[in-house]
Amino acid sequence: MFNKEKVKLGIAPIAWTNDDLPDLGKENTFEQCVSEMALAGFTGSEVGNKYPKDPEVLKKALELRGIEICNQWFSSFLITKPFEEVEKDFRAQLSFLKAMGAKVIGASEQSHSVQGMTDTPIFGHKYVMNDEEWEIFCTGMNKLGEIAKEEYGISLTFHHHMGTVVQDPDEVERMMANTDPEYVSLLFDTGHFTYCGADPLEMVKTYVDRIKHVHLKDIRPEIVEKVKAENLSFLDGVRMGAFTVPGDGCIDFDPIFKVLEDAGYEGYMLVEAEQDPAKANPLEYALKARKFIAEKTGL
Numbered sequence: 001m002f003n004k005e006k007v008k009l010g011i012a013p014i015a016w017t018n019d020d021l022p023d024l025g026k027e028n029t030f031e032q033c034v035s036e037m038a039l040a041g042f043t044g045s046e047v048g049n050k051y052p053k054d055p056e057v058l059k060k061a062l063e064l065r066g067i068e069i070c071n072q073w074f075s076s077f078l079i080t081k082p083f084e085e086v087e088k089d090f091r092a093q094l095s096f097l098k099a100m101g102a103k104v105i106g107a108s109e110q111s112h113s114v115q116g117m118t119d120t121p122i123f124g125h126k127y128v129m130n131d132e133e134w135e136i137f138c139t140g141m142n143k144l145g146e147i148a149k150e151e152y153g154i155s156l157t158f159h160h161h162m163g164t165v166v167q168d169p170d171e172v173e174r175m176m177a178n179t180d181p182e183y184v185s186l187l188f189d190t191g192h193f194t195y196c197g198a199d200p201l202e203m204v205k206t207y208v209d210r211i212k213h214v215h216l217k218d219i220r221p222e223i224v225e226k227v228k229a230e231n232l233s234f235l236d237g238v239r240m241g242a243f244t245v246p247g248d249g250c251i252d253f254d255p256i257f258k259v260l261e262d263a264g265y266e267g268y269m270l271v272e273a274e275q276d277p278a279k280a281n282p283l284e285y286a287l288k289a290r291k292f293i294a295e296k297t298g299l
């Protein structure tokens with residue numbers, strides 16, 4: 001059994017309004033989004049572009065609905081920008097997260113990333129770091145993680161992601177092996193591992209002791225196949241419905257939950273299923289996800 005005091009459930013605003021494709025759900029307001037998260041039975045959220053920037057204003061709106069901020073995406077550019085520049089942006093985001101009471105920051109290395117490029121096929125076009133870049137990247141992540149932990153009391157979790165320099169299992173392995181477990185943890189995303197052809201069960205078994213945040217997303221494999229066959233971009237795939245909520249795609253979540261449960265996982269499991277809200281009503285899919293998680297985990 002998951003410890004109900006220590007494992008919490010969240011949902012990402014990306015199902016209501018997609019910051020990577022702002023036309024998807026542009027009509028949905030911040031208030032509708034957070035109200036529906038609460039209505040569906042979630043207590044955690046990440047941060048979307050429509051969220052108030054002032055921590056006090058945001059905190060009030062969330063507290064009214066019994067929601068807290070549990071993580072926020074951070075785009076690092078360790079191999080293409082001076083460390084000091086990355087550090088400045090990182091500290092600004094940590095200050096915001098600390099004011100919000102969040103315990104986790106989710107970093108993704110966005111140097112040379114093709115995840116947001118609509119004219120670049122997602123398969124076969126990602127950048128591969130050389131040895132020197134790996135050294136800069138891992139050293140930088142350790143430094144960011146140390147700042148986050150020692151100065152802000154926040155854990156740095158690294159988000160492996162399609163189209164980025166840390167996408168495939170061998171890249172995740174190299175990143176994990178060359179960063180300090182004290183300062184760098186893994187943000188385990190079921191959808192991104194499945195999308196790149198990895199087995200999310202193997203990945204969770206391998207890294208469970210270093211996982212501090214979980215993104216639960218499912219995959220519609222026929223859409224991913226189409227993206228591959230037709231050389232489409234990551235965002236084309238999102239529009240077409242490559243991702244959906246857990247329980248609605250091809251991933252077997254039972255053994256994944258079991259590994260996390262047996263290891264005594266503590267932290268958030270957050271549903272993150274970006275799709276077109278005009279086709280997949282966000283409240284309907286949030287309720288569907290919440291029911292699935294309750295049935296599978298008792299949470």
Ligand SMILES: O=C1C[C@@H](O)[C@H](O)[C@@H](O)C1=O
Nearest residue numbers: 020073159189192215272
């Ligand atoms: O954590 C995430 C943040 C999104 O912006 C991203 O593209 C999505 O796929 C994801 O996993």
Ligand SMILES: [Co+2]
Nearest residue numbers: 159189215272
């Ligand atoms: Co994710």
